[in-house]
Amino acid sequence: MKNILEKILLTKQKEVLARKERGLFFRPFWDYPRKSLEKALKTQDFAIIAEIKKASPSKGLIAREFHPKKIAEEYENAGAAAISCLTDEPFFHGHLEFLAAVREVTKLPLLRKDFIIDEIQIEEARAFGADAVLLIVAALSPEKLNSLLEKTYELGLEALVEVHDEKELEIAIEVGAKIIGINNRNLKTFEVKIETSLALAAKVSEEIILVSESGIKDHADICLLKAAGIKAALIGETLMRAKDKEATLYQLLKGQK
Numbered sequence: 190m191k192n193i194l195e196k197i198l199l200t201k202q203k204e205v206l207a208r209k210e211r212g213l214f215f216r217p218f219w220d221y222p223r224k225s226l227e228k229a230l231k232t233q234d235f236a237i238i239a240e241i242k243k244a245s246p247s248k249g250l251i252a253r254e255f256h257p258k259k260i261a262e263e264y265e266n267a268g269a270a271a272i273s274c275l276t277d278e279p280f281f282h283g284h285l286e287f288l289a290a291v292r293e294v295t296k297l298p299l300l301r302k303d304f305i306i307d308e309i310q311i312e313e314a315r316a317f318g319a320d321a322v323l324l325i326v327a328a329l330s331p332e333k334l335n336s337l338l339e340k341t342y343e344l345g346l347e348a349l350v351e352v353h354d355e356k357e358l359e360i361a362i363e364v365g366a367k368i369i370g371i372n373n374r375n376l377k378t379f380e381v382k383i384e385t386s387l388a389l390a391a392k393v394s395e396e397i398i399l400v401s402e403s404g405i406k407d408h409a410d411i412c413l414l415k416a417a418g419i420k421a422a423l424i425g426e427t428l429m430r431a432k433d434k435e436a437t438l439y440q441l442l443k444g445q446k
């Protein structure tokens with residue numbers, strides 16, 4: 190039996206091949222002023238990257254009503270530092286067009302959240318309005334990670350490099366990642382443990398920006414992260430399920446209404 194990450198990556202390889210056969214089509218959109226994710230994460234006391242995600246393999250359908258532009262506006266009004274938008278179609282019900290739609294309404298840095306295995310997906314990310322891309326260490330050889338990172342910088346984008354354990358963290362540091370996401374969710378088993386972030390944070394030097402990802406549900410979680418010296422979190426489900434996203438984001442940060 191293949192684990193879910195292996196399944197997703199197989200599907201992704203087919204997607205990339207098909208895209209290459211069709212050729213890239215560019216939207217007429219390219220000189221949008223890029224926003225720095227790094228800067229946005231540094232300027233707040235605790236920064237939240239708010240995620241737009243309709244469904245996931247671990248949770249199924251998360252949001253029945255789904256209007257990416259409206260959600261992006263709510264996130265920006267609520268004081269999110271940046272927005273992450275899922276573009277994977279088969280497993281997360283995302284779309285590249287959601288990214289472009291969100292770009293039209295937000296000035297916040299925008300992250301393309303997908304399983305990136307090929308340079309062409311970074312060109313797409315830029316073409317559809319992203320400022321940054323996610324690169325998952327578990328999905329790539331160190332050589333491929335390196336070349337994707339180079340491509341990212343060459344296109345004027347930034348990368349959130351995702352790790353889940355100490356070995357992956359070492360690789361991320363080795364390739365010079367400036368922003369490292371620690372995924373609390375094991376992509377092979379779906380198990381979520383915030384302790385993953387707490388334990389790995391101690392091994393990272395101050396110049397690197399750490400983002401704790403997945404399973405963050407309340408202010409108590411954020412207090413734990415802060416105590417471990419982590420200054421940013423990527424939050425999807427908790428916000429996507431909230432009727433009042435503004436109030437929920439405020440509660441996450443402040444612990445009260």
Ligand SMILES: O=P(O)(O)OC[C@@H](O)[C@@H](O)c1c[nH]c2ccccc12
Nearest residue numbers: 372402403404405423424425426427
């Ligand atoms: O919805 P959550 O538990 O708050 O998690 C958000 C984010 O961390 C998660 O969507 C994620 C982390 N890494 C990924 C890689 C691909 C797709 C999705 C993800």
